[in-house]
Amino acid sequence: MECKRAREIIDFYIDGEITQKEKEELEEHLKTCISCNRYYEDILRLHNILSNEEYLQPREGFTQRVISNLPKKRKVFSWFPKPALIGAFSLIILLVFAFIKFPLLNIGKENLKDMVKVQFMLNLQNAEAKSVSIVGDFNDWQVGKDLLSDPDGDGIWVGEITLRPGKYQYVFVIDGKKWIPDPRAREVSKDGFGSINSVIEVRKRLTK
Amino acid sequence: MFEDAYLVKRTLEGDIRAFEALIDKYKNMVFTISFRMLGNHADAEDASQEVFLRLFNSLKKYNSNHKFSNWLYQITMNICRDELRKRKNAKGNISLDEPLKEQDGKDIASLIPDDYNLPERIVEENELRDRLEMAIQKLPPDYREPLALRYTKGLSYEDISSILKLPVGTVKVRIHRARRMIREALKQDLETY
Numbered sequence: 001m002e003c004k005r006a007r008e009i010i011d012f013y014i015d016g017e018i019t020q021k022e023k024e025e026l027e028e029h030l031k032t033c034i035s036c037n038r039y040y041e042d043i044l045r046l047h048n049i050l051s052n053e054e055y056l057q058p059r060e061g062f063t064q065r066v067i068s069n070l071p072k073k074r075k076v077f078s079w080f081p082k083p084a085l086i087g088a089f090s091l092i093i094l095l096v097f098a099f100i101k102f103p104l105l106n107i108g109k110e111n112l113k114d115m116v117k118v119q120f121m122l123n124l125q126n127a128e129a130k131s132v133s134i135v136g137d138f139n140d141w142q143v144g145k146d147l148l149s150d151p152d153g154d155g156i157w158v159g160e161i162t163l164r165p166g167k168y169q170y171v172f173v174i175d176g177k178k179w180i181p182d183p184r185a186r187e188v189s190k191d192g193f194g195s196i197n198s199v200i201e202v203r204k205r206l207t208k
Numbered sequence: 209m210f211e212d213a214y215l216v217k218r219t220l221e222g223d224i225r226a227f228e229a230l231i232d233k234y235k236n237m238v239f240t241i242s243f244r245m246l247g248n249h250a251d252a253e254d255a256s257q258e259v260f261l262r263l264f265n266s267l268k269k270y271n272s273n274h275k276f277s278n279w280l281y282q283i284t285m286n287i288c289r290d291e292l293r294k295r296k297n298a299k300g301n302i303s304l305d306e307p308l309k310e311q312d313g314k315d316i317a318s319l320i321p322d323d324y325n326l327p328e329r330i331v332e333e334n335e336l337r338d339r340l341e342m343a344i345q346k347l348p349p350d351y352r353e354p355l356a357l358r359y360t361k362g363l364s365y366e367d368i369s370s371i372l373k374l375p376v377g378t379v380k381v382r383i384h385r386a387r388r389m390i391r392e393a394l395k396q397d398l399e400t401y
Contacts, residue, residue, distance in 0.1 A: 011383075011384035011387065011388075012380075012384075015380075017380075039391075042391050042394075043387055043388070043391060045336075046340060046387055046390055046391060046394075047387065049336065049337050049340055050340070050355075050358075050359040051359060055337075056236065056239060056240040056243050057235075057236050057239060058235055058236070058239045058252070058253050058256055059249075059253065062231075062235055062239075062253070062256070062257075063228055063231045063232055063235065065257065066231055066257055066260045066261065067224065067227070067228060067231075069257065069261060070224075070227075070261065070264055071264075071265070
């Protein structure tokens with residue numbers, strides 16, 4: 001193969017487009033011909049640089065710039081509903097919240113208005129006691145939470161508890177040990193354990 | 209290919225994200241072609257934006273029997289040609305870049321002597337790359353176009369033939385000549401040292 005012919009097909013060789021026979025002949029020629037070899041290497045190098053496109057890119061944000069320059073047609077409304085939807089959603093949530101909140105406040109006010117101060121009394125003139133608790137539904141039967149007191153030491157223990165209207169069972173507990181019903185109670189109830197609880201019914205105040 | 213036709217359909221139905229996907233898919237190729245045609249980043253980016261804008265406005269015309277990417281690159285070539293024409297008119301008829309001329313009627317290969325010696329090689333790859341890109345700018349448009357398309361990912365000779373409306377054989381010959389011209393130009397650059 002002569003150089004003239006070799007030069008002709010080197011490009012096809014680089015592009016992978018020559019026959020096997022031509023390839024063999026060319027490679028034979030390139031083994032010995034320095035100038036053709038240099039020519040081949042130069043073209044190959046240019047080819048490789050051009051083939052590496054990693055460095056050719058538009059600046060960041062290109063896509064967004066294109067989008068923002070598009071004509072504002074009616075068709076492009078797929079992203080329109082979103083802000084409106086979010087706004088509507090927020091409004092609904094707010095309203096639901098408001099409805100929930102307001103009734104709670106009303107209940108609160110209602111409770112404060114209707115709560116009744118109830119007096120309790122236990123006569124222990126014939127016995128000695130260091131403490132008297134009242135335990136019942138209204139305080140989860142916790143001893144020591146609500147206490148009666150005997151300020152003037154005459155054995156008459158008194159106390160006041162604020163209760164919502166309703167029915168409550170209760171007893172007194174003396175010195176944390178002795179559980180006794182209220183002798184003054186109008187109503188009693190069996191507690192299922194063989195004991196008797198006192199029952200008090202608290203009514204709403206009729207006066208405003 | 210089917211994906212492209214689907215994205216076009218979705219865009220026409222109003223889904224802008226489908227168009228974003230198209231842009232993301234092709235922006236680097238469009239930019240590369242524009243850069244090789246126009247020679248600098250700023251012009252290439254302006255042209256690329258223009259390409260997608262024109263694409264968006266012409267989507268209704270798209271015929272799914274044709275390859276979407278070829279159509280897109282046709283738009284790209286047209287916009288680049290417009291820009292080159294503008295430049296030419298702006299400077300009058302005096303072109304500052306002297307285009308590389310091919311010897312009429314003679315085969316380039318025959319001009320190269322058998323004992324051809326290349327001057328000292330440029331080792332720095334970046335430097336060579338810059339000079340290469342400059343040399344491409346000196347190519348006549350008829351040679352620059354197939355070269356720009358040839359070195360875009362995913363384009364076959366058939367694709368280039370379809371985009372430029374030239375026979376495949378012609379496309380190949382022009383690409384070969386373009387490379388040789390570039391090599392010649394780089395040789396001359398080296399000789400000035």
